[in-house]
Amino acid sequence: MSTTTESYFPVAAADSLSPGEGRTVFLRGREYALFNLDGVFHAIDNECPHRGAPLGAGNLENGKVHCPLHGWAFDARTGACATRLGCDVKSYPTKIEDGEVFLCPQPKPTNTP
């Protein structure tokens, strides 16, 4: 699946998230969890499929984010759930331009880093 330049929108200053950090960002009425993994930014759905906690507020460890409420683990690159089958969340393309992180709200194919 290809995306056009026009489908990306700014969501955060790149220097506002240090490597190993994540947070919730907002775009067009939706929430996304944005992570900085060793200088590469990744975005997944913010809402945990278990009980809806914000994954952007979770702990990031070895490329996985742990939900702040009950600890379910998700791959921060792909959204794949490591805790329970069938509970993956979507992931979204990102890019950096002029010090800004841009997010494309069109999800990547399932489990694509």
Ligand code: FES
């Ligand atoms: S709300 Fe995320 S693990 Fe329960």
